[in-house]
Amino acid sequence: MRRHVPAIRRGDQVSGQHDVWHKRWPLVIAGGVVMGAALGVRHVQGLFLTPVTIDHGWSRETFGLALALQNLLWGVAQPFTGMIADRFGSARVILAGLLVYALGLVVMAYAGTPGVYTLGTGVLVGIGLSGSAFGAVYGALSRLFPAERRSWALGVAGAIGGLGQFCTVPFVQTLMSGIGWVSTLIVLAVVMVVLAPLSAWLRDRPVGPASRLSGEASTQSIGAAIREALSHRGFWLLNFGFFACGFQLAFIAAHMPSYLLDKGLSARNASAALALIALANVIGTYLCGYLGDFLRRKYVLSAIYFIRSAAMAAFFLAPLTPASVYVFSFLMGLIWLGTVPLTNGLVSQVFGVRYIATLFGFVFFGHQLGSFLGVWLGGIVYDATHAYDALWYGAIALGIVAGLLHLPIDDERVARLDHPLAQPA
Known part of the structure; x- marks a missing residue:
């Protein structure tokens, strides 16, 4: 006897999609602003390296380890915050994430020892990022928007988030010049608290046995979904490729400002x-x-990975000038976080959106493991050799490997979704 699959009334599905599409801009703006704040503060962590280490008398390895742990714990926490979002909705996760993020910034500001500083920037901010950045926001938007509008929603939210990152740099630089790095961290904590109510706009409904928006009809458990993904060769290739992405971006964001200062360029250039x-x-x-x-x-x-490696090789091997720095930065920016909506979209394309926050969380762990090593090894290598050369070569090589690993990924949707009611992402 064929198993009965609950029907989706076409009128309800079309109506639900129309309602979401009608209020699309508040949804993507809320998601973009939250991501812009969370990722923007993370993006400028490298600007704090010099003043923090000088004021406290710490080594770059100490600062690098704290920031590396932030990336690692972000990745470790992401599957678990994803499970909570898939079970109870993303809005609660995003609200909690922003508040924990704010607490971490306050602890960073008043830390007097490396251990307390690591608790703030490494543990609290890392966990806060898992609830306020890609995984939670993209997971909410993936469920809120129908398949044919999903790439648009993720792309626009990501672009708004990128604009937030851009605005964060001069904002933080101005604050640090005027009130110092400690007070700057307190201001950033206040910003996180003020933005917390935006989480209400991302109140998605976890996908049940019959989702009106996604079109998926499945009684698959979360355990079965994880086992299905872990048995999929393409899922592992995506993980390994995303590892390289995290290594490259974290190394550049955390250490390039100091690299430029070491080479005789100014803080303004950085x-x-x-x-x-x-x-x-x-x-x-x-x-x-x-x-x-x-x-x-x-x-x-x-x-993207091949282009990144080529750009890094040209930048590192060519004479360093302000012009070369700006050309490299603009080119890297064009392919900086574009991997995230593409990777998220690839996961939902193959496995569906019911457990998208959880499954993307596992993929994102690979990204953050790479980020941990990119930041931490940057500090270790610099303290040992007083140069970043080995890290540049490593980042270039990893990009080439990541480009090759993505080519054989099987991006066909799994057989479980091959059902008249299921729609490809």
């Missing part, structure tokens, strides 16, 4: 470089999300 990355990311994230509607996502991802 701040301008981070700002250009964030500005170009606004364009790049939207374009990458847009391309995901027309090209196979795995090929776009592969091209």
Whole structure:
């Protein structure tokens, strides 16, 4: 006897999609602003390296380890916050994430020892990011928008988030020059608390046995979904590829400001470089999300990694000038976070959106493991050699490997979704 699948009334489905599409801009703006604040503060962590280490008398390895733990714990926490979001909805997770983030910034400001500073920036901010950045926001939007509008929603929210990152750089630089780095962290904590109510706009409904918006009809448990993903070869390839992404971006964001200062450039050049990355990311994230509607996502991802490696090789081997820094920063910005909506879209394309926050959380752990090593090894290598050369070569090599790993990914939707009611992401 065939198993009965609950029917979805077409009128209800169309009505629900129309309602979401009618209020699309408040949804993507809320998601983008939350991500912009969370990722923007993370993006400028490198600006705090010099004043924090000088004021406290700490080594770069100490600062690098704290920031590396932030990336690692963000990744470790992401599958669990994803499970909570899939079970109880993303809005609660985002609200809690922003408040924990704010607490972490306060602890960073008043820390007197490396251990307390690591608790703030490494543990609390890391956990806060897992509830306020990609996983929770993209998971909510993936459920709130129907399949045919999903890439648009992720791309636009990512672009708004990138604009927030861009604005964070001059904002933080101005604050640090005027009131110092300690008071700057307190101001950033207040910003997180003020933005917390935006989580109400991202009140998604976890996908049940019959989802009106996604079109998926499944009684699959979360355990079965995880086992299904872990047995999929493409899921592992995506994890390994995303590892390289995290290594590259975390190393550049955390250590490039100090690298430029060591090479004789000014703090203004370093701040301008981070700002250009964030500005170009606004364009790049939207374009990458847009391309995901027309090209196979795995090929776009592969091209991004190859281009990154070529750009880093040219930047590192060519004479260093302000012009070369700005060209490199703009090019990297165009492909900075464009991997995230593409990767999220690829996961939902293959496995559906019912447990998208959880499954993307597992993929994102690979990204954050790479981020941990990119930041931590940057500090260790610099303290040992007084140079970052080995990290540049490593980042270039990892990008080439990631580009190759994405090519054989099987991006066909799993057989479980091959049902008249199921719709590809």
